[in-house]
Amino acid sequence: VxxxxxxxxxxxxxxxxxxxxxxxxxxxxxxxxxxxxxxxxxxxxxxxxxxxxxxxxxxxxxxxxxxxxxxxxxxxxxxxxxxxxxxxxxxxxxxxxxxxxxxxxxxxxxxxxxxxxxxxxxxxxxxxxxxxxxxxxxxxxxxxxxxxxxxxxxxxxxxxxxxxxxxxxxxxxxxxxxxxxLERKVSPKVDLFQKDSSSPVVCHATGFFPKAVMISWQKNGEDLHEDVELRETLPNQDGTFQKRSVLTVSPEKLKKNEYTCVVQHSGLEREMKLQVSDRRVLSGSVGIILGVVVAVLQLVLIGCxxxxxxxxxxxxxxxxxxxxxxxxxxxxxx
Known part of the structure; x- marks a missing residue:
């Protein structure tokens, strides 16, 4: 619980x-x-x-x-x-x-x-x-x-x-x-992706409310605290929130080990676990487009x-x- x-x-x-x-x-x-x-x-x-x-x-x-x-x-x-x-x-x-x-x-x-x-x-x-x-x-x-x-x-x-x-x-x-x-509970939508096979892995949770959320990583079933960076929680235009955590390890380590992103939120009945092996790897062009979209969204958020x-x-x-x-x-x- x-x-x-x-x-x-x-x-x-x-x-x-x-x-x-x-x-x-x-x-x-x-x-x-x-x-x-x-x-x-x-x-x-x-x-x-x-x-x-x-x-x-x-x-x-x-x-x-x-x-x-x-x-x-x-x-x-x-x-x-x-x-x-x-x-x-x-x-x-x-x-x-x-x-x-x-x-x-x-x-x-x-x-x-x-x-x-x-x-x-x-x-x-x-x-x-x-x-x-x-x-x-x-x-x-x-x-x-x-x-x-x-x-x-x-x-x-x-x-x-x-x-x-x-x-x-x-x-x-x-x-x-x-x-x-304020007391409504909206569960997060979570996505795992990389820009390309050598880029950091991003665990991105969005659309959740309230603001409190926990995003952590596991390596072969054990809690992982190294090589991870938790980013700031940001507001969405619809009043919900988004947050991301970034895992930076070599492609070799990703292949040899089992990495998992764990998300906990009051809108979830139980913690959500996503296997890094199931991540999306974006193509170069899509990755560039995504980067532009993220940058524009950040500017929109600042403007809002x-x-x-x-x-x-x-x-x-x-x-x-x-x-x-x-x-x-x-x-x-x-």
Whole structure:
């Protein structure tokens, strides 16, 4: 019997990008359990729901989306200032640059709470909040001045209260709104393939929900931990997820040994096992086409989510936006 603990998460990601590229200068994305729930960007200039159940907010608060749009518009200007500030600090005068803010909360088994908040610049960690010490951790020397400024203004305690209380309250509300959707179980479709006979073997699971999944390998019936690489879980456009694990061994080892991909998911009655000997070997042309399709899909996913997730390696009537932090300018500018 497979056991998966019950956990839920609420996450927000804000991204500001220098102008001049084919991407909105500012985007915000909200996610529950890894699935997108709302979206705003500087082109459409309004916050919109991205799931049907998110529209239930209207019944309780008819002005919700108008208010969120106004908050995001104000935040957009503050983030534009932040990009300029950090470009000056890093002695940059041109090029493409990004500022990102990611924060959220998690609730495990209805009891354990966890919050987090971090900023990134140009795909690298910049500064993050330590909720235990209520201090900011500078990831580089350039962030020290930001750390000193924010600690003088004592914003950490306000963020801690939000992340461990208000954020959790909203998460529980959203889970209730979306219960029929979030608690559904959809089993994965699994495929084993190689680009050619000398390429790594890919075990690809897709179309599953919820997000939690385990993909492992066995060699001659024994668990295998070497020569394998587990990739990040990615969202599909229909609200399900996909994940892949890559086995890199020589063609000789593949012939001499019995390799198996093992997939475990709450939507499966029992674990799924696929023998590598039954894998599909793609022809060169098909492999190239597949690579192009995968690359395009990844770009589509980024466009749908509306944010460059390049750096993530991690008022009481509305979801907190930067204007709710209590800072003088409406945003914790660097």
């Amino acid at each position: 497979l056991f998966f603990s019950t956990s839920h998460s609420l996450q927000y990601v804000y991204t500001a990008v220098t102008p001049g590229i084919n991407f909105p200068e500012f985007t915000t994305v909200g996610l529950v359990d890894g699935g997108q729930i709302d979206y705003y960007d500087s082109n459409i200039k309004k916050a919109i729901p991205k799931t049907e159940w998110m529209k239930k907010v209207d019944a309780a608060d008819p002005d919700y989306w108008t208010r969120q749009s106004q908050i995001a518009q104000g935040t957009q200007e503050n983030f534009k200032v932040s990009v300029g500030t950090l470009m000056q600090r890093f002695n940059q005068t041109d090029g493409v640059h990004t500022v990102q803010w990611m924060y959220g909360c998690e609730l495990h088994d209805g009891e354990t709470r966890r919050g987090y908040m971090q900023y990134g610049y140009d795909g690298e960690d910049f500064i993050s909040l330590d909720l235990k010490t209520l201090t900011w951790t500078a990831a580089s020397q350039k962030a020290v001045i930001t750390k000193q400024n924010w600690e003088q203004k004592d914003w950490a305690l306000q963020f801690k209260d939000y992340l461990e209380n208000e954020c959790i309250n909203w998460l529980q509300k959203y889970v209730e709104y979306s219960r029929s959707s 989510v509306g944010v460059l997730l390049i750096w993530m390696k991690k008022q009481k009537k509305q979801i907190m936006k930067p204007g709710d932090t209590g800072s003088d300018d409406g945003h914790t500018s660097p």
